[in-house]
Amino acid sequence: MNLAVSAPNMIETTIADKKIDYLLASYVDMHGVSKGKIVPVGHRDQMLMGSELFTGAALEGVPQSVHDDEVAAHPDPSSATVLPWRRNVAWLASDLWLNDKPFSACSRGILKRQLADAKSLGYRFNLGIEAEFYVLRRGADGKPDLVTNRRLAKPCYDIGAALDNFDWLSELVDAMNELGWDVYSFDQEDGQGQFEIDFQYADALTSSDRYVFLRMMANQIARKHGCFASFMPKPYSNRSGSGAHFNMSLGDISSGKNMFADKADPRGCGLSTLGYHFIAGVVKHLPAICAVVSPTVNSYKRLVKQGSMSGFTWAPIFACYGNNNRTNAVRIPGAGGRIELRSADSACNPYLGAAMVLAAGLEGVRAAAEPGEPNRQNMYQATEAELAAKSIRQLPRTLGEALEAFAADPLSEIVFGSEMKKAWLDYKQDEWLSYMAHISDWETERYLEFF
Known part of the structure; x- marks a missing residue:
């Protein structure tokens, strides 16, 4: 059950009603991985005031040195959530503070700054995130293996594979619904052992909190069943990668009206003029955005046009937009009223x-x-001349290219701030250089006895 409290005194009642013994003051590192401390409920008052301190230098991508003051987790009471798999523990998404004020490099705080900017224009930012991930189990040899014995050329939407996994899958979906997330569908996806769970959109802060929590919860529940969840974007070269498509709209801050919806759209996509302006800004900055929404070396193994069991990967490769057409990086789904970043x-x-x-x-x-x-059109099949005529650029093909775009785009520093931009680039450039220096099995097999 989502505690859905809005003030510390409301937590008191819920703690008693739900028999909560421990609280998690949780925040994320640069990767969006949950970090934090576990606090016995008797120390809740101090925790809510920011008593839990953390050495930033011990965290990846947090721009602090060992001599700096600690950052403090300031929990958001409205995010409090009982762990469905451990019901005497409640999780609270937290903002990081430094020296009694918000820490400029806090991921959640960075989003809140942009949400405040949208609010100043009269908008609420709505976000739905499609969760795709693989679930695997380790075989007797310790290597990851599929969670079903079915071996299909095109496994997408296969009911048999979904039912093979229904014990952990239904437990996860039931937990999400218990939390009030309103799951409306789930299925075996295009890669064997890959699953997608779609749940109701919310304001961007809530949806981001939920996605962070989901990655943690999926693993906790899968492990109860002898499996593990992988959010690696492209674990197999011949199977589809895992996206987290952003479905977005702007709502009127007062009425809640969807400002992207327009049934009279002359372009026939059901999108308002405001929505098209928004798309133009996103497409302009897509190369830099890629460094953040596709943040790993492995991410760019997904952003290719072919290489899955279905032939095409369904992942975008060009900075372009279109109608209900999955070959565009930005898509306007058939019902209109929103845009999807793929x-x-x-x-x-x-x-x-x-x-x-x-x-x-x-x-x-x-x-x-x-x-x-x-x-x-099918953008995978667009010619060089067609792309040039429309001034359509290719998305970055590697993490290295994406980081170059991120470093060069002024928007990066506007959003991240100078400290976090430098920390992100330093860490990610090191990741890229480490990958480039690594000698892979492919190279050894190809070149060791080549000459």
């Missing part, structure tokens, strides 16, 4: 990704930018 993958830090996309979109709104006509 380059975001399962490894992203949702706070940072959402902050970058929102800032880019609002830039387009302020400038009343135009994205051109929607692309309705």
Whole structure:
């Protein structure tokens, strides 16, 4: 059950009603991985005031040195959630503070700054994140193996594979619904052992909190059943990668009205002029955005046009938008009223990704930018001449290219701030250089006795 409390005194009642013994003051590192301390409930008052301190230098991507003051976790009472698999523990998403004020490099705080910017324009940022991930079990040899004995050329939507996994899968979905997330569908996806769970959108902060919590919860529940969940974007070269598509709209801050919906759209996509301005801003900054929503070396093994059991990967490779056409990086689904960013993958830090996309979109709104006509063709099959005529760029093909775009784009520092931008680039550039220096099995097999 989601505690859905809005003030510390409301937590008191819920702690008693739900028999909570421990509280998790949780925040994320640069990767969006949950960190924190476990606090006995008797120390809740201090915890809510920011008593739990953390050495930033012990965390990846947090721009602090060993001599700096500790950062403090300030829990958000409205995010309090009872762990469905351990019901005497409640989790609270937290902001990091430093020296009694918000820490500029806190991922959640970075998103909140952009949400405040949207609010100043009269908008609420709505976000739904499609959760895709693989679930595997280790065989007798310790190597990861599929969670079903079915071996299908095209496993997408296979009921048999879903039922083979129904014990852990239904437990996870039941937990999500118990938390009030409103799961409306789930299935075996395009890769064997890959699953997608779709649940109701919310404001961007809530959805980001939920995605962080989901990655933790999926693993905890899968492990009860002898499996583990992998949010690696592309674990297999011949199977589809795992996206975390961002479905987005702006709502009127007062009425809640969807400001992206327009049934009279002359372009026939059901999107408002405001929505097209937002798209123009996102497409303009997509190369830099990729460094955040596709944040790993492995992410760019997904952003190719072929290489899955279905032939095409369904992942975007060009900075372009279109109608209900999955070959565009930005898609307007058939019902209209929202846009979908398809380059975001399962490894992203949702706070940072959402902050970058929102800032880019609002830039387009302020400038009343135009994205051109929607692309309705199969963009995988577009010729070089067709792409050049429309000034369509290819998305970064490697993490290295994405980081170059991120470093060069002024939007990156506007959103991240100078300290976090430098920390992100330092860490990710080291990750890229480490990968480039690694000698893979492919290289050894190909070249060791080549000459």
